[in-house]
Amino acid sequence: MSSEGVQSRMAPVSSAEFRLACGRFATGVAIASVLDRAGVPRGLTVSSFTSVSLEPPLVLICLGHAVTNLEDFRDARHFGLSILRQEDRDISTRFAQKGHDRFEGVSWLRGETGVPLLASALAFIECAAHQRFSAGDHDILVGEVVRTCVADGAPLVYYAGRYARLAPE
Numbered sequence: 001m002s003s004e005g006v007q008s009r010m011a012p013v014s015s016a017e018f019r020l021a022c023g024r025f026a027t028g029v030a031i032a033s034v035l036d037r038a039g040v041p042r043g044l045t046v047s048s049f050t051s052v053s054l055e056p057p058l059v060l061i062c063l064g065h066a067v068t069n070l071e072d073f074r075d076a077r078h079f080g081l082s083i084l085r086q087e088d089r090d091i092s093t094r095f096a097q098k099g100h101d102r103f104e105g106v107s108w109l110r111g112e113t114g115v116p117l118l119a120s121a122l123a124f125i126e127c128a129a130h131q132r133f134s135a136g137d138h139d140i141l142v143g144e145v146v147r148t149c150v151a152d153g154a155p156l157v158y159y160a161g162r163y164a165r166l167a168p169e
């Protein structure tokens with residue numbers, strides 16, 4: 001059977017089917033952060049983080065075109081990633097909700113590049129903006145990693161639309 005024949009009989013994948021299948025890929029959870037033009041810390045919860053390249057060290061995140069602070073990320077020379085611990089589910093929820101200052105009451109520090117980083121994170125990754133692509137309804141932001149810092153602990157896991165924990169072996 002030709003690939004053309006297969007294509008012609010495939011029904012379009014619905015949004016629900018797409019989400020269901022992608023949700024079967026377990027991820028960690030991170031807070032992507034940036035300073036806006038006024039120097040105010042901004043950030044949101046992301047699970048779209050992935051490493052891209054070792055030489056040079058590159059990572060990416062995908063931000064929806066409707067994300068409130070998308071322009072801040074597009075303008076920024078640096079952005080930060082704070083990888084969350086399993087205890088930090090509340091932080092993940094906080095940074096995914098609108099209508100409040102997400103950094104208020106949260107312990108954070110400035111990285112060497114100036115980006116805001118969450119003090120409780122399992123790891124920090126500071127990135128210099130490297131490339132940006134628009135793909136469908138998201139921007140793909142590729143960052144060159146300029147600094148990392150890791151701590152001990154267990155990660156917050158996101159799977160099938162829910163938070164989860166790594167099970168001990």
Ligand SMILES: Cc1cc2nc3c(=O)[nH]c(=O)nc-3n(C[C@H](O)[C@H](O)[C@H](O)COP(=O)(O)O)c2cc1C
Pocket residue numbers: 029044045046047048049062063064066067068069092093095096097098099158
């Ligand atoms: C676990 C989790 C992972 C998320 N991952 C992403 C992501 O990778 N990219 C994205 O644009 N939004 C992601 N979101 C949604 C954003 O955190 C946020 O809710 C959304 O951008 C709306 O907020 P805002 O427009 O005020 O920034 C995620 C939310 C949750 C709870």
